[in-house]
Amino acid sequence: MEESFGNTRALKIEDYDNYQLVNTQHGKIYVQAVVVATNTPFNDKVVIHTKQAAYRTYVIGVRIPKESMPAILMWDNGNPYFYIRLELTDPKRDHDILIVGGRDHKVGQDSHPEHRYDEIEQWVRERFPMAQSVEYRWSGEIMERVDGPAFLGRNPLDSDNVYVITGDSGNGMTHCTLGGMIVTDLLLGRPNPWTSMYDPARKVIHGFTEFVTEQANTLSQYSDWVEGGEVGSISHIGKGEGAIVQDGAGLP
Numbered sequence: 001m002e003e004s005f006g007n008t009r010a011l012k013i014e015d016y017d018n019y020q021l022v023n024t025q026h027g028k029i030y031v032q033a034v035v036v037a038t039n040t041p042f043n044d045k046v047v048i049h050t051k052q053a054a055y056r057t058y059v060i061g062v063r064i065p066k067e068s069m070p071a072i073l074m075w076d077n078g079n080p081y082f083y084i085r086l087e088l089t090d091p092k093r094d095h096d097i098l099i100v101g102g103r104d105h106k107v108g109q110d111s112h113p114e115h116r117y118d119e120i121e122q123w124v125r126e127r128f129p130m131a132q133s134v135e136y137r138w139s140g141e142i143m144e145r146v147d148g149p150a151f152l153g154r155n156p157l158d159s160d161n162v163y164v165i166t167g168d169s170g171n172g173m174t175h176c177t178l179g180g181m182i183v184t185d186l187l188l189g190r191p192n193p194w195t196s197m198y199d200p201a202r203k204v205i206h207g208f209t210e211f212v213t214e215q216a217n218t219l220s221q222y223s224d225w226v227e228g229g230e231v232g233s234i235s236h237i238g239k240g241e242g243a244i245v246q247d248g249a250g251l252p
C-alpha cells in the first residue's frame with residue numbers, strides 16, 4: 001500500500017529480508033529501496049564520514065536600492081572567500097537584497113562564530129557603497145568531499161538497496177539533479193555513464209593528502225570523547241553557550 005510520510009523523521013534504517021525497514025517517529029515503513037538524501041547521511045556511521053567533512057558557512061542579506069546592481073552570481077576566490085547573489089524582490093518594492101556569504105569554518109571548531117557575520121558585513125560595505133541595512137543573517141552546513149565529485153549512488157558497506165546523495169559542496173543544485181538521475185537509473189537497472197565517477201564507494205586517490213589531513217583534523221576534535229568532555233558538569237556551561245559533558249565512561 002502506498003502512503004505518504006512527509007514531515008516524518010527517519011530514526012533508523014535496517015535490513016528486513018530483501019526490504020529495508022525504516023523506523024520513523026510515526027511508525028515503521030517497509031520499502032524496496034531507500035535513498036538517504038539528508039545532506040549528510042544519518043544512516044551511515046563511518047564510510048562516508050571519512051570521505052567528507054562538514055563546514056559551516058555564514059550569510060547575510062543586505063538591502064540595496066532597486067536596480068543599483070545587475071543580477072549577478074559572483075565569487076571572490078581569495079582567502080577567505082566570499083560568494084555573492086542578488087535576490088530581486090517584488091518590482092513594486094524599492095529595494096533588492098544583496099546576499100553575501102563566506103567565512104566558513106569546520107563544524108565544531110569555532111565556539112563563538114558571531115564575529116563572522118560582522119566580517120562579511122565589513123567586506124560588503126567596503127565594496128558595495130549602496131549597501132543599506134542588514135535584513136537577514138543565517139548559516140548552514142556544506143559537505144566538502146576530499147577528492148572532487150559528490151557521492152551519488154549505493155551506500156558503501158551497506159545492502160544494495162540503500163542509496164545516498166551527499167557531498168554536494170556548494171553545488172547542491174547540480175549534484176541533487178545528477179543524484180536523482182543516477183539513483184533512478186541504478187534502481188531501474190539502466191546503464192548510466194556517470195555511475196562510477198560519482199560512486200560513493202570509489203577509492204580516494206586524487207586528494208589523498210587532503211584526505212589524511214581532514215581526517216586527522218576531524219578526529220582531533222573528538223578527543224574529548226575519550227578524555228572526559230569539554231567541561232566537568234552542566235553547571236560550567238555559560239548562558240547561551242554549549243559544551244560536551246561526558247555522561248558515563250568511554251566512547252558514545
Ligand SMILES: Cc1cc2nc3c(=O)[nH]c(=O)nc-3n(C[C@H](O)[C@H](O)[C@H](O)COP(=O)(O)OP(=O)(O)OC[C@H]3O[C@@H](n4cnc5c(N)ncnc54)[C@H](O)[C@@H]3O)c2cc1C
Pocket residue numbers: 008009010011037038039042057058059101139140141142165166168169170171172173174176
Ligand atoms: C549558505 C549556503 C549557500 C549555498 N549556495 C549554493 C548555491 O549557490 N548553489 C548550489 O548549487 N548549492 C548551494 N548550496 C548547497 C546546497 O544548498 C545544498 O548542497 C543542498 O541544499 C543539499 O540538498 P539536499 O536535499 O541534499 O539536503 P538538504 O537541503 O539539507 O535537505 C535535507 C532534508 O533532509 C531532512 N532530514 C534530515 N535528516 C532527516 C531524517 N533523519 N529523517 C527525515 N528527514 C531528514 C532535512 O529536514 C531536510 O529537509 C548552499 C548551501 C548553503 C548552506
